[in-house]
Amino acid sequence: MMICFVLVLQTDWLLDLCSADIAAQRRAMLRVSSSEDLAYVPSLIELMLFCPDSQDAIGSLVSNLTGESRGDYLDWVAYLGANPSIVANAGYLRLRYQLFSSIDSRLAAFFSKPQPTTIRLEEIVWGGVVKDGIPALIDPKHVTALEATYLEADEWVFGLAWQGEAKAYPLRIMDWHEMANDTLGSRRFALAYCTLCGSAIAYSSRAGGRLWTFGSSGLLYRSNKLMYDHQTNTLWHQFSGEPVFGPLVDDGLKLDVLPVERTTWEDWRSRYPNTQVLSLDTGYERNYEPGAAYGAYFSSPKLMFPVWNAGDNKGQKDWVWMLRKPGAQKAYSLNFLVKNPVFVDHVGQSDVLLLTDPDNYSVRVYELTGNVVTRKDGSWWLESEKGSAALDMDFPKDVSGSMLQRVPGHFAYEFARRAFMPEIPYQP
Template sequence: MKYSISRIKLVCFIIITFWTVMLFSQQSDNSGKNEVIEYANFLKVMTSDNESESLKAIKYIESNWKPEFEIMVLELLYFSRSTKSDFKLLDLLHKKTGKNYGLDFNRWYEWIWSKDEKLAPYYHKFKAQIHSRIDRHFPRYFSDRQDKRTIRLDEIRWGGVRQDGIPPLRNPTMISAKDADYLDDDNVVFGIEVNGDFRAYPKRILAWHEMFTDTVGGIPVAGVYCTLCGTVILYKTELNGTQYQLGTSGFLYRSNKLMYDKKTQSLWNTIWGKPVVGPLVGKDIQLEYLSVVTTTWGEWKARHPETTVLDLNTGFSRDYGEGVAYKNYFSTDDLMFNVPSPDRSVKYKQSILAIRLPEISDNSIAISTKYLKKHPIYKSEIEGRKFVVLTDKSGANRVFFTENIDIVDYDGSTIATDNNGVKWNIHENHLENSKGKILKRLHSFNAFWFGWKAAYPNTILIK
């Protein structure tokens, strides 16, 4: 034990010395020297096991206070293991900000995010260092990436797990529908179809893993489930000849899981499908997404008896019972991690159907699934392109471009009828009439309202 403590002290001393030298070597003016001293004191609070040294460093921070310190003191408090330091840091926040949110970290974050971003020049190094104690992979997300980003660094929060700590399912075993005796007909599944390859991913399994990577219908894909914001999105992971190996970073942005790619350790926004921090930023990378249908196992296998489904034997030990994973979170409207400017137009976790055309614009539409259940045929347009949403008896939503076809009737299952009496067969990726006319699918997925609104503040809500 003595050896371990000594070793920790030595490592902390080396770290502080290294960053001090680095900062001095890069900046020689008085401002730069002050930044070196500031950063050294934040490191002391972060790493020192000497209570008096830590309190002395906090005193320095208080005497040289800047607005840029708010987020750093908050994050020190969040990760602090010292009762005395906790008290001093909290008292410092109260005194310097005039806010009294106690240990309600979500309120502190929301208050900071309500203002313009104000970060110290060394904040990215601080963020890398404070998270390095959790996972050796984490520093690379932030080190020297202060200018390689499209989102606020202070909005990136640790989600409570290490890199791939929620283990993705890589090339998981799929079984036939008749062999899936562990599933009941009312169990929720996420259904996909790629080039005639039909697959179902039960929510009860995927909620424990939040991602699968595989080749489906000859296409390399990643299915990403952000349980916190209710999205299941299917991405093609090959773009312009590059295959991106994606995983779970362990971090969140606006309560939405951030992915990472193994080669560059860039952070990717799950809803946007593009890198937001790291060397891939600015390279015009945005993954193409495909449709995912949230439905019941009984409805999906009736439509697609040839479907395969995840094997219950995933290689991991989990309680895969229906409704077990995230039971408490899904049972209330409370958020685990907050977002800036939350919108109460509908309940936070009201499921919406997300519709957009990312190849054309960032404009988007969010339609409440409650509204769609009452209106199983819903017609509208986006960016001048007309579409229809057909909602079946299970509540599953499918969206199709309609061109000049006017769908007026739907049997709630597999047949839609237009205003000329022409019947259209409903397939997963298109509508087709008896003459072979095809109306293509508009790719869509479901999400919780609060998460979608946080990603697209200007979205149009239909409720």
């Protein structure tokens, strides 16, 4: 009981910094400034977001405590991320619960009690929407390619193909939903799309012997969406496919990455004429015109949220292809792949073939498995001990006519590679 009482005291008086009662506000400011305790800094930065009328005064407090000068709330978020030695005091979790409760009780529930975590709680920030404010699609309606008359030939889609089936997910729809829980063949999967870092990653929904479905939490970590599972309310990292805050953190779970493609509707339809396509009838009222949701962000070189460990701003939204082979990963700049549309690389324990369509900026990767790529008379060939065969750029097959095995991967902005996988080999 005493512990709970102390936690209440540690957070409730801090709320006086936002009070209209000038005397109470001054007492709180004096208490913070006289403490010289950096453990208050995360709470103060959080209050800057929720108390805009007091942002300047609270910012001055943070400056006095840290000896640093920054601008607005987001500038201080970047500072906090870059200084992991600043650890919040025991009342921080309760303060976040109180503040988020004023917005959305479901959002606040993530902070209702201490949870196992692999990331700094201080770096989890609000993305500006309530929990499920960006609603996930669960077993959405699909139409045939002929019925998808709303699509223009040159607009982008995410495409998945497996076991003779294909499905396309137009960006004009996915920009508004960022998550599709669906089935392809006999496989349940989640297409987890972070618009802020440009990454649409297809994950197998099965992990740890269970099937999971996911939604968008409304929270971010280094400008990457934190998704959550509907079964336990654990927060998962969209880029790694791992639980990072909540009851599943210690279970050793990690979602398997599946092949996904980003290309134009015309290209996808030409290769998969029997493809299914997301229907505009999603059950939600949205403006599904291309670019309506994030057009301004996609066309800007700037980020919405700071990423302290992503280096300088140069090329931060350049496209990179993240090859996510099990046990071995590598990143390639799209500029490099466009210049080398047929490229063989050694990744992990085997050779892989990267095929890039320079016209549609699509990338597909395959295991070569004993095959060698050669160039003869202006054409590409696959050769093995069994003979040779012309390289089919759309559906590459070995000499026996068997399809080469796809290797998982996805696009992302350059800043996401720097922030989340700086250690993997990179081909600029």
